[in-house]
Amino acid sequence: MAIQPTHSSRRILLPVKQWFILFSLAAGFFLNLIPLGHAIGVPDWVALVLAFWCVREPQRAGMGTAFVFGVLMDVAAGSVMGQHSLAYLLLAYAAGGLSRRILWFPLAQQALHVLPLLLATQLVMVLTRLVTGADFPGWGYFLGSFTGALLWFPLTFVLLLPQYQPVERDENRPI
Amino acid sequence: MSVVGHPPPPFFKRGPAPLARLAVFVLLSLALLVLDLKYRYLELARQGIAVALYPLQRAAYTPVDLYEQLGEYFTSLTAVQRENADLKRKELESANWLLRQQHLELENQRLRELLDMKARQPVPGMLAEILYTARDPFARRVVVDKGSQHDITAGQAVVDEAGVLGQVTRVFPLQSEVTLITDKNQAVPVRILRNGLRTVLFGASGGQLELRFLAANADVQPGDHLVTSGLDGVYLPGLPVAKVVRVDRDAAYSFARIVCEPVAGVERHGQVLILGLREALPPQIEEAESRDKPVKGRKARKKE
Numbered sequence: 001m002a003i004q005p006t007h008s009s010r011r012i013l014l015p016v017k018q019w020f021i022l023f024s025l026a027a028g029f030f031l032n033l034i035p036l037g038h039a040i041g042v043p044d045w046v047a048l049v050l051a052f053w054c055v056r057e058p059q060r061a062g063m064g065t066a067f068v069f070g071v072l073m074d075v076a077a078g079s080v081m082g083q084h085s086l087a088y089l090l091l092a093y094a095a096g097g098l099s100r101r102i103l104w105f106p107l108a109q110q111a112l113h114v115l116p117l118l119l120a121t122q123l124v125m126v127l128t129r130l131v132t133g134a135d136f137p138g139w140g141y142f143l144g145s146f147t148g149a150l151l152w153f154p155l156t157f158v159l160l161l162p163q164y165q166p167v168e169r170d171e172n173r174p175i
Numbered sequence: 176m177s178v179v180g181h182p183p184p185p186f187f188k189r190g191p192a193p194l195a196r197l198a199v200f201v202l203l204s205l206a207l208l209v210l211d212l213k214y215r216y217l218e219l220a221r222q223g224i225a226v227a228l229y230p231l232q233r234a235a236y237t238p239v240d241l242y243e244q245l246g247e248y249f250t251s252l253t254a255v256q257r258e259n260a261d262l263k264r265k266e267l268e269s270a271n272w273l274l275r276q277q278h279l280e281l282e283n284q285r286l287r288e289l290l291d292m293k294a295r296q297p298v299p300g301m302l303a304e305i306l307y308t309a310r311d312p313f314a315r316r317v318v319v320d321k322g323s324q325h326d327i328t329a330g331q332a333v334v335d336e337a338g339v340l341g342q343v344t345r346v347f348p349l350q351s352e353v354t355l356i357t358d359k360n361q362a363v364p365v366r367i368l369r370n371g372l373r374t375v376l377f378g379a380s381g382g383q384l385e386l387r388f389l390a391a392n393a394d395v396q397p398g399d400h401l402v403t404s405g406l407d408g409v410y411l412p413g414l415p416v417a418k419v420v421r422v423d424r425d426a427a428y429s430f431a432r433i434v435c436e437p438v439a440g441v442e443r444h445g446q447v448l449i450l451g452l453r454e455a456l457p458p459q460i461e462e463a464e465s466r467d468k469p470v471k472g473r474k475a476r477k478k479e
Contacts (some may be wrong), residue, residue, distance in 0.1 A: 035239055047387045067200050071224070077309065078318075086205070099179075129313040134313035137313055
């Protein structure tokens with residue numbers, strides 16, 4: 001429920017629309033579906049967008065959303081049911097808990113906050129699968145989180161774009 | 176709803192605390208995990224969601240498809256000509272075998288009839304195309320474009336032009352998932368072509384295969400060819416599977432470490448053949464009886 005880009009910013013944003021949150025999550029889901037094989041360093045888009053909205057709007061996106069998208073992701077990825085949903089749940093919980101704190105920082109430090117969250121998400125998935133007897137996918141698997149953290153900058157810009165619009169367009173007003 | 180770490184004043188009604196909600200959802204996820212892994216109750220739900228997601232999945236495949244088409248477009252004429260020449264040469268090389276195959280098969284059938292053995296069932300096959308590698312990085316699976324609408328069932332063997340590729344493990348209406356033989360949990364009963372030693376081949380990391388539980392002095396050499404033994408009732412006997420690459424005999428372990436390489440283009444994309452299911456093997460007791468038969472026959476002959 002942040003009304004500024006960061007809490008130290010002076011700019012006031014428009015309120016976010018619920019459909020846009022769901023739309024961006026669906027877009028992330030679509031990006032996840034693109035079959036890139038086991039390419040190293042591809043971020044988990046759903047986790048990234050979910051972390052973003054849980055940090056910015058903890059009252060609108062939370063564990064329910066995380067669970068639903070987790071189940072969808074489980075089916076789409078052909079993994080064990082419950083693997084993604086469990087990991088996303090913990091991510092949503094942690095991101096919601098950090099939301100009051102993260103937004104006081106500039107973007108680079110926000111990304112540093114998000115990186116361990118994304119890594120922990122992947123770690124939960126690895127542990128879930130290792131317990132159920134799967135093969136360790138190699139350390140390159142965790143590279144996706146680092147790409148994800150780097151993407152925090154463009155992501156913040158893109159996902160806040162609709163809120164940067166003026167309330168009513170006025171030719172004579174400077175902003 | 177309340178935010179983690181910041182409990183609301185008690186006069187606002189905001190639903191259960193975040194920790195309580197987390198606990199409920201985590202329990203739900205764990206229940207899903209157990210139900211899926213242990214009891215396989217969720218296949219129907221998975222099928223339903225997969226069908227709903229199918230158009231989205233096809234749409235997501237378009238960028239990759241476009242990229243591949245672009246690559247094909249720029250494939251030079253010489254490459255195609257070279258491939259054509261290669262194929263012609265291969266065809267000639269195999270013509271010798273192919274021309275005699277029919278004759279040999281007939282002869283084999285006659286001999287089998289003479290020996291009073293069960294005739295080998297011809298197994299139908301269906302061409303399918305590998306669409307993409309499944310996203311799950313913990314398993315080696317590919318998705319092919321034929322599903323239960325095309326009468327594919329789980330358990331069918333999948334081969335390509337060189338050898339065994341894997342096995343259909345999950346069937347959706349329009350697609351199915353094939354677990355490759357390089358998957359850690361995929362086992363193929365094989366026979367060493369040189370000496371007929373029967374063993375089981377497992378997937379290992381890095382796209383390789385491993386013969387486990389063979390004694391350190393087992394007669395295995397690098398370069399040995401492994402073919403399916405057909406003991407499982409899934410794979411036809413005699414399909415090429417792998418080639419032994421390295422044999423480490425360490426006195427400290429009672430088993431040899433034998434690394435093999437698949438002969439099929441397991442990690443490549445392309446067209447594959449999904450073989451029909453074999454007839455179920457007879458139950459154990461009948462097998463024991465049939466083992467006794469030749470002995471009786473010999474006795475009968477002696478009496479004569």
